[in-house]
Amino acid sequence: MTRESQTIAVIGGGPAGLEASAKLTGLGYNVFILEKNTEVGGHLLDWDRLFPDQQNASEVLDAIKAGLNENTQILTGAEVVEISENHRFDIKLAGSPQKITADAILVATGFDVFDARKKEEYGYGIYDHVITSAELETYFKNKKEILKRNGSPVKRIAFIHCVGSRDEKAGVRHCSRVCCVTAVKQAIEVKELYPDVEVYLFYMDLRMFGLGYEELYKEAQEIYNIRFIRGRLSESFENQDGTIMVKVEDTLAGKPMRINVDLMVLMVGILASSGTSEMGSKMGIGINSNGFLKPVNSHFSSQISNRAGVFLAGTCKSPKNIEETLSDARAAAVLIDNYLKAKIT
Amino acid sequence: MINFGYTSNKDRQIVFDENDRSVYQILQSKEPSVDICIQCGTCSSTCTTGQFTQFSLRQIIVNIHRGEMDFINEDIRKCMFCGKCQLVCPRSVNTRNIIQVLITILN
Ligand code: SF4
Ligand code: SF4
Numbered sequence A: 001m002t003r004e005s006q007t008i009a010v011i012g013g014g015p016a017g018l019e020a021s022a023k024l025t026g027l028g029y030n031v032f033i034l035e036k037n038t039e040v041g042g043h044l045l046d047w048d049r050l051f052p053d054q055q056n057a058s059e060v061l062d063a064i065k066a067g068l069n070e071n072t073q074i075l076t077g078a079e080v081v082e083i084s085e086n087h088r089f090d091i092k093l094a095g096s097p098q099k100i101t102a103d104a105i106l107v108a109t110g111f112d113v114f115d116a117r118k119k120e121e122y123g124y125g126i127y128d129h130v131i132t133s134a135e136l137e138t139y140f141k142n143k144k145e146i147l148k149r150n151g152s153p154v155k156r157i158a159f160i161h162c163v164g165s166r167d168e169k170a171g172v173r174h175c176s177r178v179c180c181v182t183a184v185k186q187a188i189e190v191k192e193l194y195p196d197v198e199v200y201l202f203y204m205d206l207r208m209f210g211l212g213y214e215e216l217y218k219e220a221q222e223i224y225n226i227r228f229i230r231g232r233l234s235e236s237f238e239n240q241d242g243t244i245m246v247k248v249e250d251t252l253a254g255k256p257m258r259i260n261v262d263l264m265v266l267m268v269g270i271l272a273s274s275g276t277s278e279m280g281s282k283m284g285i286g287i288n289s290n291g292f293l294k295p296v297n298s299h300f301s302s303q304i305s306n307r308a309g310v311f312l313a314g315t316c317k318s319p320k321n322i323e324e325t326l327s328d329a330r331a332a333a334v335l336i337d338n339y340l341k342a343k344i345t
Numbered sequence B: 001m002i003n004f005g006y007t008s009n010k011d012r013q014i015v016f017d018e019n020d021r022s023v024y025q026i027l028q029s030k031e032p033s034v035d036i037c038i039q040c041g042t043c044s045s046t047c048t049t050g051q052f053t054q055f056s057l058r059q060i061i062v063n064i065h066r067g068e069m070d071f072i073n074e075d076i077r078k079c080m081f082c083g084k085c086q087l088v089c090p091r092s093v094n095t096r097n098i099i100q101v102l103i104t105i106l107n
């Protein structure tokens, strides 16, 4: 058998799935990308610019897609209903007589953002002026003006960190990692568009782990006059005029604090997507206590699942930024190649 | 009126919108490096004055931003301008000049 005679099914056509497919087809394998949405690209499709360098998400997506060659077949609207194994994997798709036969599977089913309605005290879906970070991104992307419901300008915005992250009350223990720097990035973008808007970020810790992130934070303070207040929102309520009263402890001043804002942006956390949980249970892949898929060893074989021939890439395993996701996908491609090469001989 | 001896406590809450936050604005215009303070407390831990009194430059910065002006005017007079805080600040905030500017504003 040659590489050309072998097929890999990649479940999920987000950045991880696409990048791994590009590397695998580059090596000569045949790849089926099974994407349940109508278009590949995952969350990158909804993102405008990326931290920390403000590169366009669409440019990144185009660059990833440019790596795909004619050995790739993209099936959109493809929902996996059943996977059976008989030397090779047989994958049945919903509403389609076509059965995909593959020698290896890569699960790249990604993340969903936290449903902010679950934190009722933040008023999402209840108050008029509460949006999520994902929604704010679509404002940027679609050049939609940030205004109050009655069309008047927004004068003060609060970004609320850790919404559905680090919160056992919401059933989420982990840190979603990318929302701190996303808040800083989005706050700067707001100030670029509306220099007179006052912007406050309410955080517990600022986790600026990547190269260039701390610098972005300093830029936010120094150039854009964005203010960081350390304290977790305990409660909020809507005033008669539609503004929102936010209550936190200003932990650095050591006193309770209340402040009125025109708009709240909730930095929603990253959770294993519903597709990720589904694939995990369908295929008998280990799931860790945070709901993400569990590789056999998170240090030295973090792309290998407990099931032979099934590999894992991207945010189905943990929150990641784009750079980490793409590196992880490439690593998965190499390990799949090693696995299949052993079969070839 | 009969005095039952009850008193009411002063509200400790920072009511941001009602506080007068003008001192910070002047300070910010005269010493812009105040904006890049990350509230790490390196300055206040090295400060000799802080070892013997309640004085903390870190807290002064945060309180002035919020418009919480109690004790600020007294506190800033305790600084000896030794400059140790400036040597240790990781963000190179011009700490001594913050106190100097505050003294000028509040005089
Ligand atoms: S990255 Fe920041 S906002 Fe996101 S969960 Fe972690 S600490 Fe909270
Ligand atoms: S200059 Fe003032 S604030 Fe700084 S260490 Fe000396 S006494 Fe403390």
Ligand code: SF4
Binding pocket: B036, B037, B038, B039, B040, B041, B042, B043, B044, B057, B058, B088, B089, B090, B091, B092, B093, B095
């Ligand atoms: S050492 Fe510098 S950054 Fe840290 S609290 Fe003091 S002034 Fe702020």
